[in-house]
Amino acid sequence: MDNWGIIGHEWAVHLLRHALEAGELSHAYLFTGPPNVGKGTLARALAAALFCSEDERPCGNCRSCRLVASGNHPDLFWVQPESEAGRLKVEQVRELQHHLALTPNMAAHRLAVLDRFDQATPSAANALLKTLEEPPEFVILILLAPDTDSLLPTIVSRCQVIPLRPIPIPEIARALHTRWNVEPEKARLLAHLSGGRLGWAVRAATEPDLLRRRQQRIEEMVALLRAPLTDRFRYAAELARDPEATQEALELWTGWWRDVLILATGAEGSQKEGESLLTHLDQRSQLEVFAARCSPAQVAACLRAIRAAQDHLRRNANVQLTLEVLLGFDLPAKADAGGEIPPAPTSISPK
Numbered sequence: 001m002d003n004w005g006i007i008g009h010e011w012a013v014h015l016l017r018h019a020l021e022a023g024e025l026s027h028a029y030l031f032t033g034p035p036n037v038g039k040g041t042l043a044r045a046l047a048a049a050l051f052c053s054e055d056e057r058p059c060g061n062c063r064s065c066r067l068v069a070s071g072n073h074p075d076l077f078w079v080q081p082e083s084e085a086g087r088l089k090v091e092q093v094r095e096l097q098h099h100l101a102l103t104p105n106m107a108a109h110r111l112a113v114l115d116r117f118d119q120a121t122p123s124a125a126n127a128l129l130k131t132l133e134e135p136p137e138f139v140i141l142i143l144l145a146p147d148t149d150s151l152l153p154t155i156v157s158r159c160q161v162i163p164l165r166p167i168p169i170p171e172i173a174r175a176l177h178t179r180w181n182v183e184p185e186k187a188r189l190l191a192h193l194s195g196g197r198l199g200w201a202v203r204a205a206t207e208p209d210l211l212r213r214r215q216q217r218i219e220e221m222v223a224l225l226r227a228p229l230t231d232r233f234r235y236a237a238e239l240a241r242d243p244e245a246t247q248e249a250l251e252l253w254t255g256w257w258r259d260v261l262i263l264a265t266g267a268e269g270s271q272k273e274g275e276s277l278l279t280h281l282d283q284r285s286q287l288e289v290f291a292a293r294c295s296p297a298q299v300a301a302c303l304r305a306i307r308a309a310q311d312h313l314r315r316n317a318n319v320q321l322t323l324e325v326l327l328g329f330d331l332p333a334k335a336d337a338g339g340e341i342p343p344a345p346t347s348i349s350p351k
């Protein structure tokens with residue numbers, strides 16, 4: 001066990017540690033992977049290891065390590081879009097370039113992390129390209145993004161790509177229990193819900209609101225499936241006002257319908273006792289009702305429709321129109337979702 005303190009991603013830590021010890025770090029890295037999978041944590045650990053003044057790097061105790069941990073190290077620059085749904089702007093890249101042109105303050109290097117670089121505007125991406133082409137000798141850049149497809153090929157080709165994959169569910173459950181003192185049953189549920197993203201699981205363990213919001217969104221969706229078109233359109237209009245909540249809802253609905261598909265195709269039946277393929281472990285009875293009522297083909301079509309809506313939104317399609325098409329025409333009609341499920345509340349609106 002090394003002292004980087006990273007759970008999962010052993011190969012990536014191994015690779016970076018060896019490059020650091022051999023003095024062979026690249027000038028630019030691109031860490032890819034889904035949100036909250038650990039890209040930022042790994043970048044911060046590399047910064048601490050790079051700046052640490054002790055032999056066993058990172059020691060976690062020296063002044064440099066503590067400055068990295070508190071986000072105050074004068075040679076570490078962290079650039080990200082100013083808001084959750086915002087873009088990373090060219091002015092931010094220019095300001096960073098100004099800092100990176102100056103010699104390091106405390107350390108032998110200056111390290112910059114460009115978080116959510118897939119959200120960089122084209123001019124911001126092009127501006128950074130200049131630094132990637134001719135980086136100052138002492139500069140190391142780390143770009144974070146969900147995947148390589150979301151960036152310009154000219155950017156990707158100048159970085160060493162480190163793809164971070166979701167961490168195995170049992171490993172997350174174990175870490176939640178041993179490091180964050182989450183009781184085993186809850187740790188198991190959060191690990192499944194996290195889809196292998198430790199950062200999400202830890203947030204959910206410490207922010208009860210996150211789980212409450214998830215529960216509410218699921219209830220809203222199930223209610224919508226039984227609701228007439230007028231209610232669905234009204235919900236689409238209300239949800240569309242908040243693009244971030246829209247994304248979050250679509251992500252959640254994808255996971256929920258994937259669970260229905262797992263049950264509808266009988267894939268869950270072949271799992272060993274105590275193991276489950278489901279994400280939404282706590283929704284099992286409701287998922288089973290839908291799995292019995294919809295054919296696998298219907299559920300698959302539903303998943304395709306949600307994915308298409310996500311694709312459209314990524315390409316800046318009109319949010320309300322996209323949601324109206326999805327909720328009005330692509331999700332199963334009232335008849336498919338009726339039966340034993342209790343009737344819809346009189347008014348459904350995004351909370």
Ligand SMILES: [Zn+2]
Nearest residue numbers: 052059062065
């Ligand atoms: Zn240290």
